[in-house]
Amino acid sequence: xxxxxxxxxxxxxxxxxxxxxxxxxxxxxxxxxxxxxxxxxxxxxxxxxxxxxxxxxxxxxxxxxxxxxxxxxxxxxxxxxxxxxxxxxxxxxxxxxxxxxxxxxxxxxxxxxxxxxxxxxxxxxxxxxxxxxxxxxxxxxxxxxxxxxxxxxxxxxxxxxxxxxxxxxxxxxxxxxxxxxxxxxxxxxxxxxxxxxxxxxxxxxxxxxxxxxxxx
Amino acid sequence: xxxxxxxxxxxxxxxxxxxxxxxxxxxxxxxxxxxxxxxxxxxxxxxxxxxxxxxxxxxxxxxxxxxxxxxxxxxxxxxxxxxxxxxxxxxxxxxxxxxxxxxxxxxxxxxxxxxxxxxxxxxxxxxxxxxxxxxxxxxxxxxxxxxxxxxxxxxxxxxxxxxxxxxxxxxxxxxxxxxxxxxxxxxxxxxxxxxxxxxxxxxxxxxxxxxxxxxx
Numbered sequence: 001x002x003x004x005x006x007x008x009x010x011x012x013x014x015x016x017x018x019x020x021x022x023x024x025x026x027x028x029x030x031x032x033x034x035x036x037x038x039x040x041x042x043x044x045x046x047x048x049x050x051x052x053x054x055x056x057x058x059x060x061x062x063x064x065x066x067x068x069x070x071x072x073x074x075x076x077x078x079x080x081x082x083x084x085x086x087x088x089x090x091x092x093x094x095x096x097x098x099x100x101x102x103x104x105x106x107x108x109x110x111x112x113x114x115x116x117x118x119x120x121x122x123x124x125x126x127x128x129x130x131x132x133x134x135x136x137x138x139x140x141x142x143x144x145x146x147x148x149x150x151x152x153x154x155x156x157x158x159x160x161x162x163x164x165x166x167x168x169x170x171x172x173x174x175x176x177x178x179x180x181x182x183x184x185x186x187x188x189x190x191x192x193x194x195x196x197x198x199x200x201x202x203x204x205x206x207x208x209x210x211x212x213x214x215x216x
Numbered sequence: 217x218x219x220x221x222x223x224x225x226x227x228x229x230x231x232x233x234x235x236x237x238x239x240x241x242x243x244x245x246x247x248x249x250x251x252x253x254x255x256x257x258x259x260x261x262x263x264x265x266x267x268x269x270x271x272x273x274x275x276x277x278x279x280x281x282x283x284x285x286x287x288x289x290x291x292x293x294x295x296x297x298x299x300x301x302x303x304x305x306x307x308x309x310x311x312x313x314x315x316x317x318x319x320x321x322x323x324x325x326x327x328x329x330x331x332x333x334x335x336x337x338x339x340x341x342x343x344x345x346x347x348x349x350x351x352x353x354x355x356x357x358x359x360x361x362x363x364x365x366x367x368x369x370x371x372x373x374x375x376x377x378x379x380x381x382x383x384x385x386x387x388x389x390x391x392x393x394x395x396x397x398x399x400x401x402x403x404x405x406x407x408x409x410x411x412x413x414x415x416x417x418x419x420x421x422x423x424x425x426x427x428x429x430x431x432x
Contacts, residue, residue: 038287043239050266053262053265060259074255
């Protein structure tokens with residue numbers, strides 16, 4: 001149920017958050033690729049990252065079409081997203097692919113939930129920038145491979161995934177406190193139960209952890 | 217004049233060099249983007265970089281089709297290309313865009329010269345991975361803008377561009393000494409005068425420097 005009466009600045013807030021999220025995820029994944037055990041895997045994480053900068057361009061172009069400078073729309077998110085990445089710097093390849101896997105999936109779940117609140121063409125745009133599942137499969141296979149090589153890795157990566165989720169929610173809380181229009185968009189007036197949203201996101205995260213051989 | 221009798225390992229050497237060159241240029245440009253004065257420019261350098269990883273994929277796929285593991289074909293170039301980038305780490309945004317501008321253009325000139333020695337489909341592939349001129353125009357405009365803001369920058373960037381050219385030629389010399397099949401490919405038997413090739417590359421470099429407001 002699209003809500004074409006959504007305030008313009010709520011949509012701008014959302015697109016600005018997504019655009020900067022893509023830009024920073026791109027840069028961090030490319031930097032994390034240095035942890036890869038070989039050039040093939042290093043290049044694959046680079047390609048996974050490059051998909052994000054393509055999405056950044058689409059979001060920035062849409063912001064431009066809405067009469068907003070992308071830099072202005074992104075500015076409020078620089079600090080919280082930077083803080084998320086600074087506090088979750090992977091120490092090895094298994095942590096790097098786990099971060100990409102968890103981060104991409106939570107982002108996608110969140111965007112699928114929120115898309116219904118948007119009018120076209122923004123609804124379509126938000127659904128279009130969801131991640132290609134090939135990369136999730138690559139990341140999950142790498143995680144399972146690391147656990148197969150050393151079963152003790154499962155505990156460490158499970159803890160790491162919980163930390164990623166915790167840091168992401170903590171920064172999301174900061175953003176929500178600062179950006180009331182965005183929070184209202186997420187809550188879609190009275191139509192969505194925000195606690196239910198977080199419960200669904202967490203449940204999907206748990207299912208994904210299990211699929212990759214991790215526990216929550 | 218394609219030369220279908222070229223030794224297989226010379227082509228593999230060339231594609232391996234190009235593939236690792238693209239992968240490393242991608243990673244370094246993304247890292248250099250942190251020097252950008254705003255998010256718009258930071259994202260543009262990221263997009264410029266992302267074009268390289270797309271080319272990497274095409275080259276790696278072609279190596280696979282030739283029955284070679286891309287990692288094996290790239291291995292001999294890891295050290296010299298890493299050394300080039302380590303010795304030419306930009307200190308500010310103007311140096312970063314100058315490096316991208318100079319590096320992309322010299323690579324393209326070199327590939328245009330060498331493509332004639334290849335049989336299809338490699339000839340077409342090498343010509344296809346040449347850089348999009350939009351990015352060269354962006355970089356040249358950034359350089360001219362930096363000089364307009366402070367004319368003294370011209371001298372510093374001109375010296376920087378000479379250093380980039382010098383370091384590139386020095387590493388090219390190391391590669392040439394180690395990889396005789398590749399050197400023979402570049403020389404195309406008796407058909408190309410290698411000194412003439414370097415003279416043409418240097419002349420084109422000088423013309424580009426002038427176009428961006430630098431002197432050689």
